[in-house]
Amino acid sequence: MALATLAQTPAVPLDEAGQYVAGAYIVFVVLLVVYVGLMAAKLGRISRDLEELAVIAESKEHDSRQQTADSGTGREAAREPVA
Amino acid sequence: MNLSLRALAIATAVLIGAGFALVFFHAPIDADQGFIQKIFYLHVPLAIVALIGFVVAAVHAIRHLRSGDPIHDARSYVSIHTSVIFGVAVLITGAIWAKASWGQWWVWDEPTLVSFLIVFLLYATYYPLRYAIPDRERQARYASVFAITAGAFVPLNFMAVRAAESLVHPRTFATADGGLPSEVWLVFLVCLAGIAALWWTLVRFELTAKRTSAQISRLRRALEGGAPSPGSGGVAARIAPGVAR
Numbered sequence: 001m002a003l004a005t006l007a008q009t010p011a012v013p014l015d016e017a018g019q020y021v022a023g024a025y026i027v028f029v030v031l032l033v034v035y036v037g038l039m040a041a042k043l044g045r046i047s048r049d050l051e052e053l054a055v056i057a058e059s060k061e062h063d064s065r066q067q068t069a070d071s072g073t074g075r076e077a078a079r080e081p082v083a
Numbered sequence: 084m085n086l087s088l089r090a091l092a093i094a095t096a097v098l099i100g101a102g103f104a105l106v107f108f109h110a111p112i113d114a115d116q117g118f119i120q121k122i123f124y125l126h127v128p129l130a131i132v133a134l135i136g137f138v139v140a141a142v143h144a145i146r147h148l149r150s151g152d153p154i155h156d157a158r159s160y161v162s163i164h165t166s167v168i169f170g171v172a173v174l175i176t177g178a179i180w181a182k183a184s185w186g187q188w189w190v191w192d193e194p195t196l197v198s199f200l201i202v203f204l205l206y207a208t209y210y211p212l213r214y215a216i217p218d219r220e221r222q223a224r225y226a227s228v229f230a231i232t233a234g235a236f237v238p239l240n241f242m243a244v245r246a247a248e249s250l251v252h253p254r255t256f257a258t259a260d261g262g263l264p265s266e267v268w269l270v271f272l273v274c275l276a277g278i279a280a281l282w283w284t285l286v287r288f289e290l291t292a293k294r295t296s297a298q299i300s301r302l303r304r305a306l307e308g309g310a311p312s313p314g315s316g317g318v319a320a321r322i323a324p325g326v327a328r
Binding site for chain 1: 103117118119121122125126129168171172175176179180182183281285288289292295296299302303306307
C-alpha cells in the first residue's frame with residue numbers, strides 16, 4: 001500500500017534519473033543500517049560481558065559471606081567448653 | 084544511552100527526515116540537471132561533514148599531543164572512523180550521480196573526484212598505521228601526528244581543487260549566474276544540519292560504547308584480580324572512565 005502510494009507520488013519519478021536518485025539514497029540508508037547493526041552487535045557484547053561480570057561479582061559475594069559464616073561458626077565452636 | 088545522546092539522536096532523526104521530505108516534496112527540479120540533482124542534497128553534505136570531521140580529528144589530535152589525555156586520542160580516532168564511513172557514502176553517491184549525469188561511474192581527470200579519493204585513501208591508511216604499533220602510548224602519539232598532518236592536508240587540498248582549471252564537476256556554491264536559489268539553499272541547509280547531527284550522534288554513540296567497554300575491562304580486572312593484558316582493549320582501554328563525553 002505504502003509502496004503503491006510512493007510509486008504514484010510525483011516527487012519520486014521512477015524513470016532512469018529517479019532510479020539513480022533512489023539508488024543513492026538507498027545506499028546511504030543501507031550504510032546507516034549496517035553501521036547501526038554493527039553497533040548493536042557491539043552493545044550486545046557489552047551486555048553479555050556485564051552479565052558475566054555480574055555472575056562473577058555475585059559468586060565472589062557468596063564466597064565472602066560463606067567465609068564470614070565459616071569463621072563465625074569456628075569462633076563459636078572454640079568458645080564452647082569441652083565436656 | 085544518556086539523555087543528551089538520546090535527545091541528539093531524536094534531533095538527528097527529525098532533521099534527516101525533514102531534510103529528505105523537503106528534498107522530494109519541496110525542492111524545485113533543477114533546470115539544468117533535472118531530477119538527478121536531488122543527489123546533491125545527500126552527496127554534498129556528506130562530503131562537507133566528512134572533510135570537517137577530518138579537521139575536527141586533527142584538532143583533537145593537537146589537544147592529545149598537548150595534554151597527553153587519552154580521551155582526545157579516542158575522540159580523534161572516532162572522528163576519523165566516522166568520517167571514513169561518510170567518505171565511503173560520498174564516493175558511492177558521487178559515482179551514482181556521475182553515472183547518471185556523465186554516463187561514467189568515475190572520471191580520472193576531474194580534480195574534485197580524484198582529490199577526495201586521495202584524502203579518503205590517506206585516511207584509510209590510518210588504521211594499519213595505528214594498529215601496527217603495539218605500544219599504546221606510541222600508537223596514540225603517532226596516530227595524533229598522522230591526524231594533524233592529514234588534517235592540515237584537507238583544507239589545502241580543498242583550496243587546490245577550487246583553484247584548479249578543470250570544472251567538469253559542478254561548483255555548488257559559486258556559479259557564474261549567482262549561485263543557489265533560496266529554496267535550494269533552505270533544503271540544502273536542513274540536509275547539511277541533519278548529516279552533521281548524524282555525524283555527531285555516531286561519534287557520541289561510539290565514544291559512549293568505548294567508554295563502557297573500558298569500564299567493563301577495568302571492572303573485570305578488579306573482580307578477577309588479574310593484570311591487564313598488553314594491547315587488550317585497543318582505543319577503548321585507553322579511555323579513562325567518566326571522561327568520554
